[in-house]
Amino acid sequence: MERSQIVKLLQQHDITPTRQRIEIAGYLFQRPQHLSAENILEGVNAEGNRVSRATVYNTMGLFTDRGLVREVLIDRERVFYDTNRSNHYHVYDVDSGELHDVLHSEIQIASVPELPEGARIVDTNVILRVSSKA
Amino acid sequence: MERSQIVKLLQQHDITPTRQRIEIAGYLFQRPQHLSAENILEGVNAEGNRVSRATVYNTMGLFTDRGLVREVLIDRERVFYDTNRSNHYHVYDVDSGELHDVLHSEIQIASVPELPEGARIVDTNVILRVSSKA
DNA sequence: TTGGGTGCAAACTATTTGCATTCGA
């Protein structure tokens, strides 16, 4: 994604496009991926940029609030950020720790429970944990 | 659940029934609930027992491995242990932080993606995040 | 008796925070 597109994307989400945010978004949206804060810090700075750890956390919190990325809580030790912005679910390989996307259309949730008056579903999270071991 | 039943339950899961494990299990399985390690530590000791924090963590790790409880990763700051041993899903109220069970039968997963050769589903995790705010 | 279990305190690590500095508009 080129710089002007990134700036536009940030602005569409009411995010002031600072140098750091543009660099982080540029790194994130190269492709759909699942990244930890540390991954992002390393990845962005490996490209020759200079972004601090605190800014990575601030920015990812902001991006999450604004719906640019989704937090995936799979591993108790760190949060992963999912840069795949389309509707999808996850398959988590418990042996390798790998996390893969599953197209929304591949899992059919046929019925959903009744929710309290006025409540609405913000997010539907499906994680299949799989293993190849006996 | 009475003590002899708890001992039996632990033994069935290849867990040596020590005093601490019996007390923790007794506290956990009073009813289906979602508890953090801290909740468990406080709850068990409030009943006049004496179990250390390290033992709570050790024990919950063991109970999880042996399938007596399930970890629910919802909140980035702590792990919740789900003592409901029947098949079910979760509804998480993002406003209040409350976590509720949904009967397995209330959500129908109609189809599941193809998995790699030899892989099997260990666990199916569904969390609906709901909100009552506009 | 003895190997597994427990408790304590210290260590660890992801994340958050306070605050002075810098930047975008």
Added chain:
DNA sequence: TCGAATGCAAATAGTTTGCACCCAA
């Protein structure tokens, strides 16, 4: 210019670990 954003270091908090002591079998 000026409030928002950033960076650094210190603080926080859940969880893990090392190790001496204890207990279930």
